[in-house]
Amino acid sequence: KQEVTQIPAALSVPEGENLVLNCSFTDSAIYNLQWFRQDPGKGLTSLLLIQSSQREQTSGRLNASLDKSSGRSTLYIAASQPGDSATYLCAVPSGGSNYKLTFGKGTLLTVNP
Amino acid sequence: GAGVSQSPSNKVTEKGKDVELRCDPISGHTALYWYRQSLGQGLEFLIYFQGNSAPDKSGLPSDRFSAERTGGSVSTLTIQRTQQEDSAVYLCASSSLSTQETQYFGPGTRLLVL
Numbered sequence: 001k002q003e004v005t006q007i008p009a010a011l012s013v014p015e016g017e018n019l020v021l022n023c024s025f026t027d028s029a030i031y032n033l034q035w036f037r038q039d040p041g042k043g044l045t046s047l048l049l050i051q052s053s054q055r056e057q058t059s060g061r062l063n064a065s066l067d068k069s070s071g072r073s074t075l076y077i078a079a080s081q082p083g084d085s086a087t088y089l090c091a092v093p094s095g096g097s098n099y100k101l102t103f104g105k106g107t108l109l110t111v112n113p
Numbered sequence: 114g115a116g117v118s119q120s121p122s123n124k125v126t127e128k129g130k131d132v133e134l135r136c137d138p139i140s141g142h143t144a145l146y147w148y149r150q151s152l153g154q155g156l157e158f159l160i161y162f163q164g165n166s167a168p169d170k171s172g173l174p175s176d177r178f179s180a181e182r183t184g185g186s187v188s189t190l191t192i193q194r195t196q197q198e199d200s201a202v203y204l205c206a207s208s209s210l211s212t213q214e215t216q217y218f219g220p221g222t223r224l225l226v227l
Contacts, residue, residue, distance in 0.1 A: 034215065043117075043204055044218040089156070099144065099208070100169065101216065103156040 002094035006104035023090035117219035138207030151201035
């Protein structure tokens with residue numbers, strides 16, 4: 001059974017810092033990996049999707065890397081801003097499917113002005 | 114166009130009553146998914162639709178849960194004889210033709226069973 005772990009569970013940083021969020025998964029036979037953010041009381045917003053054949057994806061200040069063989073992904077946020085404060089979730093398809101997402105429990109990020 | 118929408122945004126019901134939750138996917142998206150987010154379990158997959166068919170219902174927790182999709186668009190998740198442990202946020206997502214594409218989530222329905 002696929003298990004996804006995110007470290008740290010919570011992170012508080014001053015505005016402007018660069019930071020890294022970590023995600024690990026137990027079954028490396030994945031099709032892709034997706035990073036989401038969730039604001040309090042809201043749904044999930046997709047940030048980046050990395051296909052299994054890719055090593056990284058970039059969108060603005062966000063960069064996600066994938067090391068499939070070691071079962072790890074990182075989300076790098078450059079020059080953090082208070083508006084980045086949210087819970088960040090990573091998810092991988094599991095059960096041999098390319099759609100049934102298994103999520104980590106998330107990292108709660110607080111960026112202080 | 115518009116994103117995934119869900120209704121109602123909040124639902125409070127009494128134990129034993131039936132509830133219906135609605136999802137409107139992004140126009141043109143053929144794949145639709147339901148997930149549940151609860152405090153103890155995190156986010157869990159419930160069911161997957163491709164068009165009006167549900168080839169994967171493996172995440173439905175009991176036979177009190179059912180879902181349908183009509184016209185390849187709107188989906189309804191029905192919970193019969195609700196129990197307190199059904200209290201959670203129910204999230205709907207959709208993706209385009211390929212299930213390897215990004216899943217776009219709606220804002221969720223917060224269900225509280227008293």
